[in-house]
Amino acid sequence: MFPVTEDPILSVRNLKKHYPITQGILSRQVGAAKAVDGISFDIAEGETLGLVGESGCGKSTAASSIIRLEEATEGEVIFNGGDRAGRSRNGDGSHPNDVTTFDDEELKAFRRDAQMIFQDPSSSLDPRMTVGSSVAELLLVHGMTDKQRRREIVEDLLERVGLEAEYYDRYPHEFSGGQKQRIALARALVLNPEFIVADEPVSALDVSIRAEILSLLNDIQEEFGLSMLFISHDMSVVREVCDRVAVMYLGEIVEIGDTDEVFSNPQHPYTEALLSAIPRPDPSAQRENIELKGTVPSPTNPPSGCKFHTRCHMVIQSDEFDLEQERWRALLTFRDRVRSGEVDPESIREALALENDDPSSIDDETIKQELRMEFDLAEELYDPEAESILQDALDALADGRIEDANEQLSTFTTPCEKEVPQETDHGNGHLSSCLRNKPETEHGAPLADD
Protein backbone atom coordinates (compact mmCIF):
# COMPACT_ATOMS: atom_id res chain seq x y z
CA MET A 1 0.00 0.00 0.00
CA PHE A 2 0.95 3.64 -0.32
CA PRO A 3 -0.42 6.74 1.40
CA VAL A 4 -3.63 7.69 -0.40
CA THR A 5 -4.52 11.37 -0.58
CA GLU A 6 -8.11 12.52 -0.77
CA ASP A 7 -8.82 14.40 -4.01
CA PRO A 8 -5.23 14.36 -5.24
CA ILE A 9 -4.27 16.36 -8.29
CA LEU A 10 -1.96 13.57 -9.38
CA SER A 11 -2.11 9.85 -8.64
CA VAL A 12 0.74 7.69 -9.84
CA ARG A 13 0.07 3.99 -9.61
CA ASN A 14 2.60 1.20 -10.19
CA LEU A 15 4.40 3.28 -12.81
CA LYS A 16 7.13 1.43 -14.70
CA LYS A 17 9.57 2.49 -17.37
CA HIS A 18 11.71 -0.33 -18.70
CA TYR A 19 14.13 0.44 -21.52
CA PRO A 20 14.67 -2.57 -23.76
CA ILE A 21 18.25 -3.78 -24.15
CA THR A 22 18.71 -5.11 -27.66
CA GLN A 23 21.43 -7.08 -29.41
CA GLY A 24 22.41 -8.03 -32.95
CA ILE A 25 21.31 -6.86 -36.39
CA LEU A 26 17.73 -7.86 -35.66
CA SER A 27 17.77 -5.85 -32.43
CA ARG A 28 16.53 -8.80 -30.47
CA GLN A 29 15.55 -7.80 -26.94
CA VAL A 30 17.88 -9.49 -24.47
CA GLY A 31 16.91 -7.65 -21.33
CA ALA A 32 15.59 -4.43 -19.89
CA ALA A 33 16.88 -1.50 -17.87
CA LYS A 34 14.21 -1.14 -15.19
CA ALA A 35 14.77 2.57 -14.64
CA VAL A 36 11.40 2.99 -12.91
CA ASP A 37 10.01 -0.21 -11.48
CA GLY A 38 6.57 0.25 -9.98
CA ILE A 39 6.27 3.53 -8.10
CA SER A 40 3.04 4.82 -6.54
CA PHE A 41 2.21 8.11 -4.84
CA ASP A 42 -0.34 10.91 -4.71
CA ILE A 43 0.17 14.65 -4.78
CA ALA A 44 -2.50 16.82 -3.16
CA GLU A 45 -3.55 20.21 -4.45
CA GLY A 46 -1.04 22.84 -3.41
CA GLU A 47 1.40 20.22 -2.17
CA THR A 48 5.05 19.73 -3.07
CA LEU A 49 6.32 16.16 -3.11
CA GLY A 50 10.07 15.70 -3.28
CA LEU A 51 11.52 12.76 -5.18
CA VAL A 52 15.03 12.25 -3.90
CA GLY A 53 17.86 9.80 -4.52
CA GLU A 54 21.36 9.58 -5.98
CA SER A 55 22.12 9.94 -9.64
CA GLY A 56 20.82 6.92 -11.56
CA CYS A 57 17.95 6.08 -9.18
CA GLY A 58 15.37 6.82 -11.89
CA LYS A 59 14.08 10.23 -10.78
CA SER A 60 14.27 11.92 -14.18
CA THR A 61 12.82 8.89 -15.93
CA ALA A 62 9.92 8.94 -13.46
CA ALA A 63 9.37 12.64 -14.15
CA SER A 64 9.44 12.34 -17.92
CA SER A 65 7.11 9.32 -17.82
CA ILE A 66 4.66 11.23 -15.62
CA ILE A 67 4.65 14.28 -17.87
CA ARG A 68 4.66 11.92 -20.86
CA LEU A 69 7.85 13.07 -22.49
CA GLU A 70 8.42 9.32 -22.53
CA GLU A 71 5.88 6.52 -22.82
CA ALA A 72 5.49 4.50 -19.61
CA THR A 73 5.85 0.73 -19.85
CA GLU A 74 3.08 0.11 -17.33
CA GLY A 75 1.00 1.88 -14.72
CA GLU A 76 -1.32 4.85 -14.42
CA VAL A 77 -0.81 8.58 -14.04
CA ILE A 78 -4.17 10.07 -13.19
CA PHE A 79 -4.30 13.84 -13.46
CA ASN A 80 -7.30 15.57 -11.93
CA GLY A 81 -6.32 19.06 -12.99
CA GLY A 82 -8.08 21.28 -15.52
CA ASP A 83 -11.78 20.45 -15.46
CA ARG A 84 -11.09 16.76 -14.96
CA ALA A 85 -11.78 16.47 -11.21
CA GLY A 86 -14.36 14.00 -9.98
CA ARG A 87 -14.38 11.68 -12.98
CA SER A 88 -14.77 8.01 -12.26
CA ARG A 89 -13.38 4.90 -13.91
CA ASN A 90 -14.72 3.55 -17.18
CA GLY A 91 -16.51 0.21 -17.31
CA ASP A 92 -13.31 -1.54 -18.38
CA GLY A 93 -11.44 -0.27 -15.31
CA SER A 94 -9.42 2.35 -17.18
CA HIS A 95 -9.54 5.99 -16.06
CA PRO A 96 -10.47 8.86 -18.40
CA ASN A 97 -7.81 11.04 -16.75
CA ASP A 98 -4.94 8.61 -17.23
CA VAL A 99 -2.17 10.66 -18.86
CA THR A 100 -0.55 7.50 -20.24
CA THR A 101 -3.58 6.92 -22.50
CA PHE A 102 -4.35 10.56 -23.48
CA ASP A 103 -4.90 11.21 -27.18
CA ASP A 104 -3.30 14.21 -28.92
CA GLU A 105 -6.01 16.66 -27.95
CA GLU A 106 -6.07 15.58 -24.31
CA LEU A 107 -2.30 15.70 -24.25
CA LYS A 108 -2.31 19.28 -25.53
CA ALA A 109 -4.68 20.31 -22.72
CA PHE A 110 -2.51 18.41 -20.21
CA ARG A 111 0.62 20.19 -21.49
CA ARG A 112 -1.05 23.49 -20.63
CA ASP A 113 -1.94 22.38 -17.10
CA ALA A 114 1.31 20.57 -16.30
CA GLN A 115 4.70 22.19 -16.90
CA MET A 116 8.29 21.18 -16.36
CA ILE A 117 11.35 23.11 -15.17
CA PHE A 118 14.74 21.58 -15.93
CA GLN A 119 18.16 21.69 -14.32
CA ASP A 120 19.58 23.69 -17.22
CA PRO A 121 17.36 26.74 -17.76
CA SER A 122 18.96 27.37 -21.18
CA SER A 123 17.33 24.19 -22.47
CA SER A 124 13.93 25.89 -22.48
CA LEU A 125 15.15 29.18 -23.96
CA ASP A 126 15.96 29.72 -27.64
CA PRO A 127 19.23 31.75 -27.77
CA ARG A 128 18.02 33.54 -30.94
CA MET A 129 14.78 34.76 -29.39
CA THR A 130 14.30 37.51 -26.83
CA VAL A 131 13.33 36.04 -23.49
CA GLY A 132 9.97 37.81 -23.70
CA SER A 133 9.15 36.18 -27.04
CA SER A 134 10.28 32.80 -25.70
CA VAL A 135 7.78 33.06 -22.87
CA ALA A 136 5.03 34.67 -24.99
CA GLU A 137 5.19 32.06 -27.77
CA LEU A 138 3.43 29.55 -25.53
CA LEU A 139 0.46 31.91 -25.27
CA LEU A 140 0.36 32.17 -29.05
CA VAL A 141 0.54 28.38 -29.47
CA HIS A 142 -2.39 28.08 -27.12
CA GLY A 143 -4.50 30.56 -29.07
CA MET A 144 -3.84 34.06 -27.72
CA THR A 145 -3.57 36.14 -30.88
CA ASP A 146 -3.51 39.59 -29.25
CA LYS A 147 0.20 40.55 -29.29
CA GLN A 148 -0.14 43.45 -26.87
CA ARG A 149 -2.01 41.30 -24.37
CA ARG A 150 0.70 38.63 -24.62
CA ARG A 151 3.35 41.22 -23.91
CA GLU A 152 1.48 42.57 -20.89
CA ILE A 153 1.08 39.10 -19.38
CA VAL A 154 4.74 38.24 -19.88
CA GLU A 155 6.00 41.57 -18.51
CA ASP A 156 3.86 41.06 -15.42
CA LEU A 157 5.21 37.54 -15.00
CA LEU A 158 8.81 38.67 -15.37
CA GLU A 159 8.21 41.01 -12.46
CA ARG A 160 6.55 38.32 -10.39
CA VAL A 161 9.60 36.09 -10.73
CA GLY A 162 11.82 38.91 -9.50
CA LEU A 163 12.99 40.33 -12.83
CA GLU A 164 12.08 43.56 -14.63
CA ALA A 165 9.47 44.11 -17.34
CA GLU A 166 12.13 45.75 -19.57
CA TYR A 167 14.02 42.46 -19.73
CA TYR A 168 11.38 41.32 -22.25
CA ASP A 169 13.53 42.45 -25.21
CA ARG A 170 16.83 41.01 -24.01
CA TYR A 171 18.43 37.74 -25.10
CA PRO A 172 19.23 34.73 -22.88
CA HIS A 173 23.01 35.27 -23.03
CA GLU A 174 22.57 38.59 -21.24
CA PHE A 175 21.43 36.81 -18.08
CA SER A 176 23.12 34.90 -15.26
CA GLY A 177 22.20 31.29 -14.46
CA GLY A 178 19.88 32.34 -11.64
CA GLN A 179 18.13 34.92 -13.82
CA LYS A 180 17.72 32.34 -16.60
CA GLN A 181 16.08 29.97 -14.13
CA ARG A 182 13.70 32.80 -13.17
CA ILE A 183 12.85 33.24 -16.87
CA ALA A 184 12.34 29.48 -17.25
CA LEU A 185 10.00 29.67 -14.28
CA ALA A 186 8.05 32.50 -15.94
CA ARG A 187 7.81 30.35 -19.05
CA ALA A 188 6.51 27.43 -17.01
CA LEU A 189 3.92 29.69 -15.34
CA VAL A 190 2.64 31.59 -18.36
CA LEU A 191 -0.15 29.15 -19.21
CA ASN A 192 -1.36 29.20 -15.63
CA PRO A 193 -0.62 25.53 -14.92
CA GLU A 194 -1.84 23.61 -11.90
CA PHE A 195 1.08 21.22 -11.66
CA ILE A 196 4.82 21.67 -12.10
CA VAL A 197 7.58 19.11 -12.28
CA ALA A 198 10.87 20.72 -11.25
CA ASP A 199 13.81 18.45 -12.13
CA GLU A 200 16.87 19.52 -10.12
CA PRO A 201 16.01 23.21 -10.68
CA VAL A 202 18.87 24.56 -8.57
CA SER A 203 21.65 22.01 -8.89
CA ALA A 204 23.30 23.75 -11.86
CA LEU A 205 23.21 27.11 -10.09
CA ASP A 206 25.82 28.84 -8.01
CA VAL A 207 25.46 27.83 -4.37
CA SER A 208 25.06 31.50 -3.43
CA ILE A 209 21.85 31.93 -5.42
CA ARG A 210 20.23 28.54 -4.76
CA ALA A 211 18.44 29.77 -1.64
CA GLU A 212 16.95 32.72 -3.58
CA ILE A 213 15.52 30.48 -6.28
CA LEU A 214 14.17 27.98 -3.75
CA SER A 215 12.47 30.75 -1.83
CA LEU A 216 11.06 32.11 -5.10
CA LEU A 217 9.68 28.64 -5.91
CA ASN A 218 8.06 28.50 -2.48
CA ASP A 219 6.47 31.95 -2.93
CA ILE A 220 5.29 31.24 -6.47
CA GLN A 221 3.83 27.92 -5.45
CA GLU A 222 1.77 29.57 -2.74
CA GLU A 223 0.75 32.53 -4.89
CA PHE A 224 -0.34 30.35 -7.82
CA GLY A 225 -1.70 27.48 -5.69
CA LEU A 226 0.55 25.07 -7.56
CA SER A 227 1.14 21.41 -6.90
CA MET A 228 4.69 20.31 -7.50
CA LEU A 229 6.85 17.26 -8.00
CA PHE A 230 10.30 18.40 -6.97
CA ILE A 231 13.22 16.24 -8.01
CA SER A 232 16.58 16.47 -6.31
CA HIS A 233 19.57 14.41 -5.24
CA ASP A 234 20.10 16.82 -2.35
CA MET A 235 18.22 16.22 0.90
CA SER A 236 18.93 19.72 2.21
CA VAL A 237 17.24 21.26 -0.84
CA VAL A 238 14.26 18.94 -0.41
CA ARG A 239 13.86 20.10 3.19
CA GLU A 240 13.58 23.72 1.99
CA VAL A 241 10.67 23.20 -0.37
CA CYS A 242 8.86 19.89 0.09
CA ASP A 243 5.84 19.06 2.23
CA ARG A 244 6.40 15.35 1.71
CA VAL A 245 9.32 13.37 0.42
CA ALA A 246 9.63 10.10 -1.49
CA VAL A 247 13.06 8.46 -1.39
CA MET A 248 13.88 6.53 -4.54
CA TYR A 249 16.45 3.78 -5.00
CA LEU A 250 17.00 1.79 -8.17
CA GLY A 251 13.56 2.43 -9.65
CA GLU A 252 11.57 1.99 -6.44
CA ILE A 253 10.32 4.21 -3.64
CA VAL A 254 11.88 2.90 -0.43
CA GLU A 255 10.43 5.49 1.95
CA ILE A 256 7.74 8.15 1.77
CA GLY A 257 6.29 10.49 4.36
CA ASP A 258 5.99 14.05 5.64
CA THR A 259 9.30 15.83 5.25
CA ASP A 260 9.61 16.56 8.99
CA GLU A 261 8.80 12.98 9.86
CA VAL A 262 11.25 11.45 7.36
CA PHE A 263 14.02 13.84 8.39
CA SER A 264 13.57 13.36 12.12
CA ASN A 265 12.75 9.67 12.10
CA PRO A 266 14.07 7.98 8.96
CA GLN A 267 13.03 4.35 8.69
CA HIS A 268 15.08 3.16 5.74
CA PRO A 269 18.89 2.86 5.90
CA TYR A 270 19.15 4.52 2.47
CA THR A 271 17.28 7.58 3.76
CA GLU A 272 19.52 7.55 6.82
CA ALA A 273 22.61 7.50 4.64
CA LEU A 274 21.35 10.36 2.44
CA LEU A 275 20.53 12.40 5.54
CA SER A 276 23.93 11.82 7.10
CA ALA A 277 25.52 13.43 4.04
CA ILE A 278 23.89 16.80 4.78
CA PRO A 279 26.56 19.16 6.09
CA ARG A 280 25.81 20.51 9.55
CA PRO A 281 26.79 24.03 10.66
CA ASP A 282 28.14 22.59 13.91
CA PRO A 283 30.35 19.59 13.03
CA SER A 284 30.44 18.40 16.64
CA ALA A 285 26.66 17.94 16.50
CA GLN A 286 26.95 15.90 13.33
CA ARG A 287 25.15 12.60 13.37
CA GLU A 288 27.07 9.46 12.49
CA ASN A 289 28.49 9.84 9.01
CA ILE A 290 27.31 6.90 6.94
CA GLU A 291 29.44 6.51 3.90
CA LEU A 292 27.48 5.35 0.86
CA LYS A 293 30.17 3.42 -0.97
CA GLY A 294 30.07 2.80 -4.71
CA THR A 295 27.32 3.90 -7.05
CA VAL A 296 23.76 2.82 -7.73
CA PRO A 297 23.91 -0.59 -9.46
CA SER A 298 22.68 -0.93 -13.02
CA PRO A 299 18.91 -1.31 -13.38
CA THR A 300 19.61 -3.92 -16.07
CA ASN A 301 20.66 -6.45 -13.49
CA PRO A 302 19.49 -5.22 -10.09
CA PRO A 303 20.44 -7.04 -6.87
CA SER A 304 18.02 -9.73 -5.67
CA GLY A 305 15.79 -9.28 -2.60
CA CYS A 306 16.14 -5.75 -1.26
CA LYS A 307 17.87 -3.87 -4.09
CA PHE A 308 19.81 -1.78 -1.56
CA HIS A 309 21.42 -4.73 0.22
CA THR A 310 24.70 -4.48 -1.70
CA ARG A 311 25.37 -1.05 -0.18
CA CYS A 312 23.34 -1.06 3.01
CA HIS A 313 25.23 -0.32 6.25
CA MET A 314 22.44 -2.06 8.17
CA VAL A 315 22.36 -5.22 6.07
CA ILE A 316 20.97 -8.00 8.26
CA GLN A 317 23.37 -10.56 9.67
CA SER A 318 22.62 -14.24 9.29
CA ASP A 319 21.72 -15.96 12.58
CA GLU A 320 24.85 -18.12 12.46
CA PHE A 321 27.25 -15.25 13.07
CA ASP A 322 27.76 -12.57 15.64
CA LEU A 323 29.88 -9.79 14.20
CA GLU A 324 30.06 -6.04 14.55
CA GLN A 325 27.71 -4.58 11.94
CA GLU A 326 30.57 -2.80 10.19
CA ARG A 327 32.54 -6.06 9.77
CA TRP A 328 29.47 -7.90 8.53
CA ARG A 329 28.98 -5.24 5.86
CA ALA A 330 32.68 -5.52 4.95
CA LEU A 331 32.50 -9.32 4.71
CA LEU A 332 29.54 -9.21 2.32
CA THR A 333 31.20 -6.56 0.17
CA PHE A 334 34.36 -8.69 0.06
CA ARG A 335 32.29 -11.76 -0.89
CA ASP A 336 30.56 -9.85 -3.72
CA ARG A 337 33.83 -8.44 -5.07
CA VAL A 338 35.51 -11.83 -5.11
CA ARG A 339 32.42 -13.31 -6.78
CA SER A 340 32.41 -10.66 -9.50
CA GLY A 341 36.12 -11.27 -10.19
CA GLU A 342 37.18 -7.81 -9.00
CA VAL A 343 39.67 -9.19 -6.47
CA ASP A 344 42.86 -10.28 -8.14
CA PRO A 345 45.54 -11.42 -5.64
CA GLU A 346 48.15 -11.61 -8.39
CA SER A 347 47.87 -7.95 -9.28
CA ILE A 348 48.05 -7.09 -5.56
CA ARG A 349 51.22 -9.20 -5.38
CA GLU A 350 52.71 -7.39 -8.38
CA ALA A 351 51.77 -3.95 -7.05
CA LEU A 352 53.30 -4.70 -3.65
CA ALA A 353 56.42 -6.13 -5.27
CA LEU A 354 56.88 -2.93 -7.26
CA GLU A 355 56.69 -0.84 -4.08
CA ASN A 356 59.03 -3.11 -2.18
CA ASP A 357 62.83 -3.26 -2.36
CA ASP A 358 62.71 -6.96 -1.76
CA PRO A 359 59.91 -8.43 -3.93
CA SER A 360 60.62 -11.93 -2.61
CA SER A 361 59.32 -10.80 0.78
CA ILE A 362 55.77 -10.54 -0.63
CA ASP A 363 54.47 -13.86 0.59
CA ASP A 364 50.90 -15.13 0.96
CA GLU A 365 50.67 -13.71 4.48
CA THR A 366 51.35 -10.20 3.14
CA ILE A 367 48.67 -10.60 0.45
CA LYS A 368 46.12 -11.76 3.01
CA GLN A 369 46.93 -8.84 5.32
CA GLU A 370 46.63 -6.45 2.42
CA LEU A 371 43.21 -7.85 1.51
CA ARG A 372 42.02 -7.56 5.11
CA MET A 373 43.16 -3.96 5.20
CA GLU A 374 41.70 -3.02 1.84
CA PHE A 375 38.32 -4.51 2.69
CA ASP A 376 38.17 -3.40 6.33
CA LEU A 377 38.09 -6.99 7.52
CA ALA A 378 40.04 -6.49 10.77
CA GLU A 379 43.11 -8.49 11.73
CA GLU A 380 40.87 -11.05 13.28
CA LEU A 381 37.10 -11.29 13.21
CA TYR A 382 35.35 -11.31 16.56
CA ASP A 383 33.29 -14.40 15.68
CA PRO A 384 35.62 -17.47 15.58
CA GLU A 385 33.39 -19.35 13.12
CA ALA A 386 33.34 -16.42 10.69
CA GLU A 387 37.10 -15.90 11.18
CA SER A 388 37.82 -19.50 10.30
CA ILE A 389 35.76 -19.31 7.08
CA LEU A 390 37.41 -16.03 6.14
CA GLN A 391 40.87 -17.48 6.76
CA ASP A 392 40.10 -20.43 4.49
CA ALA A 393 38.82 -18.07 1.82
CA LEU A 394 41.89 -15.85 2.07
CA ASP A 395 44.19 -18.89 1.92
CA ALA A 396 42.42 -20.05 -1.21
CA LEU A 397 42.64 -16.60 -2.79
CA ALA A 398 46.35 -16.19 -2.05
CA ASP A 399 46.83 -19.63 -3.53
CA GLY A 400 44.98 -18.70 -6.73
CA ARG A 401 42.05 -21.06 -5.97
CA ILE A 402 39.31 -18.53 -6.71
CA GLU A 403 36.52 -21.10 -6.90
CA ASP A 404 37.37 -22.42 -3.45
CA ALA A 405 37.44 -18.87 -2.09
CA ASN A 406 34.00 -18.23 -3.58
CA GLU A 407 32.66 -21.38 -2.05
CA GLN A 408 33.92 -20.45 1.41
CA LEU A 409 32.60 -16.91 1.17
CA SER A 410 29.19 -18.06 -0.03
CA THR A 411 28.64 -19.24 3.56
CA PHE A 412 28.02 -15.59 4.36
CA THR A 413 24.47 -14.81 3.33
CA THR A 414 21.89 -12.27 4.39
CA PRO A 415 18.09 -12.44 4.44
CA CYS A 416 18.19 -9.09 2.59
CA GLU A 417 19.35 -10.76 -0.63
CA LYS A 418 16.63 -13.39 -0.47
CA GLU A 419 13.51 -11.56 0.57
CA VAL A 420 11.85 -8.58 -1.11
CA PRO A 421 10.87 -6.20 1.70
CA GLN A 422 7.21 -5.29 1.98
CA GLU A 423 6.05 -1.83 2.99
CA THR A 424 5.71 -1.06 6.69
CA ASP A 425 3.25 1.62 7.75
CA HIS A 426 4.68 3.89 10.45
CA GLY A 427 1.48 5.95 10.69
CA ASN A 428 0.62 9.36 9.25
CA GLY A 429 1.31 8.23 5.71
CA HIS A 430 4.92 7.40 6.59
CA LEU A 431 5.92 4.15 4.86
CA SER A 432 9.19 2.34 4.30
CA SER A 433 10.34 -0.91 2.72
CA CYS A 434 13.05 -2.50 4.83
CA LEU A 435 13.21 -6.01 6.26
CA ARG A 436 14.44 -4.57 9.55
CA ASN A 437 11.04 -3.03 10.02
CA LYS A 438 9.39 -6.43 10.14
CA PRO A 439 8.32 -7.64 13.60
CA GLU A 440 11.20 -8.03 16.05
CA THR A 441 11.06 -11.79 16.15
CA GLU A 442 12.16 -12.06 12.56
CA HIS A 443 15.00 -9.64 11.97
CA GLY A 444 15.86 -7.85 15.17
CA ALA A 445 14.91 -4.42 16.37
CA PRO A 446 13.61 -1.81 13.94
CA LEU A 447 16.11 0.59 12.43
CA ALA A 448 15.24 3.51 14.67
CA ASP A 449 16.15 1.55 17.81
CA ASP A 450 19.36 0.08 16.50
Ligand SMILES: Nc1ncnc2c1ncn2[C@@H]1O[C@H](COP(=O)(O)OP(=O)(O)OP(=O)(O)O)[C@@H](O)[C@H]1O
Ligand atom coordinates in the same frame (compact mmCIF):
# COMPACT_ATOMS: atom_id res chain seq x y z
N1 LIG B 1 17.23 5.61 -22.78
C1 LIG B 1 17.72 4.80 -21.86
N2 LIG B 1 18.09 3.53 -22.15
C2 LIG B 1 18.57 2.69 -21.19
N3 LIG B 1 18.75 3.05 -19.91
C3 LIG B 1 18.42 4.30 -19.55
C4 LIG B 1 17.88 5.25 -20.49
N4 LIG B 1 17.66 6.42 -19.84
C5 LIG B 1 18.03 6.22 -18.55
N5 LIG B 1 18.48 4.95 -18.39
C6 LIG B 1 18.98 4.34 -17.14
O1 LIG B 1 17.97 4.42 -16.17
C7 LIG B 1 18.51 4.69 -14.89
C8 LIG B 1 17.81 5.88 -14.29
O2 LIG B 1 18.22 7.07 -14.97
P1 LIG B 1 17.66 8.50 -14.57
O3 LIG B 1 18.33 9.53 -15.42
O4 LIG B 1 16.18 8.48 -14.57
O5 LIG B 1 18.17 8.64 -13.07
P2 LIG B 1 18.23 9.94 -12.17
O6 LIG B 1 17.96 9.48 -10.78
O7 LIG B 1 17.35 11.00 -12.72
O8 LIG B 1 19.73 10.35 -12.31
P3 LIG B 1 20.34 11.75 -12.81
O9 LIG B 1 20.11 12.69 -11.69
O10 LIG B 1 21.78 11.43 -13.04
O11 LIG B 1 19.60 12.08 -14.07
C9 LIG B 1 20.01 4.86 -15.09
O12 LIG B 1 20.65 3.65 -14.78
C10 LIG B 1 20.13 5.16 -16.55
O13 LIG B 1 21.37 4.68 -17.05
